[in-house]
Amino acid sequence: MKDLMRIKCLISQDIETLLNQQIKKEAHSSSLYLSMASWCNQNGYDFSADYFTKQSEEERMHQLKLFKYVLDMGGNAISPEVTGIKTDFAGFREVFEDALEAEIAITQSFKNLASRCHKEMDFVTMEFLNWFLKEQREEEYKARRALELFEVIGEEGTGRWEIDKHVNKITYSED
Amino acid sequence: MEKACIDINELVNVFSNTHGSVYQSDKLNCFYVDFGGKFARFNCISLQKIKKVVEQIDIEALLLNTKRADFELVSFNGCEHIYLLNALEIVALKDLLQGAFTMFKLNHLINDCLFRLVY
Numbered sequence: 001m002k003d004l005m006r007i008k009c010l011i012s013q014d015i016e017t018l019l020n021q022q023i024k025k026e027a028h029s030s031s032l033y034l035s036m037a038s039w040c041n042q043n044g045y046d047f048s049a050d051y052f053t054k055q056s057e058e059e060r061m062h063q064l065k066l067f068k069y070v071l072d073m074g075g076n077a078i079s080p081e082v083t084g085i086k087t088d089f090a091g092f093r094e095v096f097e098d099a100l101e102a103e104i105a106i107t108q109s110f111k112n113l114a115s116r117c118h119k120e121m122d123f124v125t126m127e128f129l130n131w132f133l134k135e136q137r138e139e140e141y142k143a144r145r146a147l148e149l150f151e152v153i154g155e156e157g158t159g160r161w162e163i164d165k166h167v168n169k170i171t172y173s174e175d
Numbered sequence: 176m177e178k179a180c181i182d183i184n185e186l187v188n189v190f191s192n193t194h195g196s197v198y199q200s201d202k203l204n205c206f207y208v209d210f211g212g213k214f215a216r217f218n219c220i221s222l223q224k225i226k227k228v229v230e231q232i233d234i235e236a237l238l239l240n241t242k243r244a245d246f247e248l249v250s251f252n253g254c255e256h257i258y259l260l261n262a263l264e265i266v267a268l269k270d271l272l273q274g275a276f277t278m279f280k281l282n283h284l285i286n287d288c289l290f291r292l293v294y
Contacts, residue, residue: 001187002201003286005279008219011277076220 007089009074016075018113022154025065025109026038029102030059031085036095038087039044045092045164051146055099058139062132093150093161100143107136145170181207181214190274194267197275206275210268215256224251226272229265237262 011019033056041049070077087094110132117126149163186198186207195210206217208225217225228251237245247265249258262270 001189001198001282002204003220003279003283004199004201004204006283006286007204013223019220076223 011070011073011122011125012120015113015116015120015125016070018072018116019075019125020078020080022109023070023077024082025106026059026063026066027080027082028085028145029106030056030063031082032102033059033099035087036089039089039090039095040164042106043092045160048092050094050100050132051167052095062135065131069125072168073124076173092163093147093155096143096147096150100140100147101144103136103140107140109138134144141172142170145173161164180203184252188276190271192267192271192274195271196266197271208271210256210271211260212258214257217256221254222272222275225249225254225256225274229269229272232265232269234262234265237265 009016033052037049037052038055040046040052067077067079086098089098110129114126114129114133117123117129146167149166153159153162153166155163178263181200183198185202186200188204189197189199191197195208197203198207198209200207204218206219206222208215208217208222232247232249239248245262247262249259249260249265249268250256258264258268
């Protein structure tokens with residue numbers, strides 16, 4: 001009997017489901033960052049608004065990268081429905097706390113996916129995921145550093161204005 | 176597609192239960208589901224989709240809801256076939272499709288061990 005399912009698709013159904021869940025999570029992150037950009041812009045934090053807009057674009061790019069991979073491997077990539085995006089934040093600091101929390105959730109999700117790949121010995125997908133795991137180092141670093149600015153600079157006086165100016169300057173270097 | 180049009184000898188029986196069978200055609204690279212009085216042809220994607228649809232039906236809610244009959248339409252957008260099934264038939268179809276997919280996995284492992292990994 002021909003192995004028709006394998007001929008049609010390189011990845012297993014479980015991996016395909018997890019990748020589709022990841023696509024949805026990236027889409028959710030992208031929308032959340034855009035919502036944060038909107039809030040920052042409305043409250044006069046222009047640099048942070050730019051920072052979150054860029055982050056939103058990056059998350060969208062991640063989503064499309066995963067989407068293309070599922071299709072390239074012969075799977076069924078599902079365009080996700082994104083709902084329940086937070087639009088109101090209690091303050092400037094909460095925006096960054098939520099951003100870090102979102103990145104931690106994404107990292108955890110990728111770790112879960114990688115663990116499944118190891119279990120199934122799907123080294124093709126594992127190799128593809130390595131790029132994302134490396135990317136998460138930078139994403140979490142930037143989100144953590146941004147939040148740390150609140151401790152280093154402080155929110156009193158012109159503190160928030162200063163933090164806003166510094167957010168865009170955070171860069172990550174492996175060296 | 177009518178059962179009479181297909182040479183049953185060319186099909187491989189993937190999995191059967193008391194309610195039906197799933198066959199594979201190596202010649203046409205497709206599957207046939209013999210269930211609920213229908214002999215329906217599916218490709219790989221549509222078979223995966225119908226399995227997903229069946230698995231997503233909340234059978235417990237269907238049985239506990241006293242305001243409606245325990246019938247459910249089973250189909251998806253673009254599907255050529257539609258099933259009107261009661262709760263017991265849904266359980267049987269779920270069992271049939273899950274059994275078939277387990278056999279696909281087993282067949283994949285056998286193919287790997289006997290043919291792909293030996294040379």
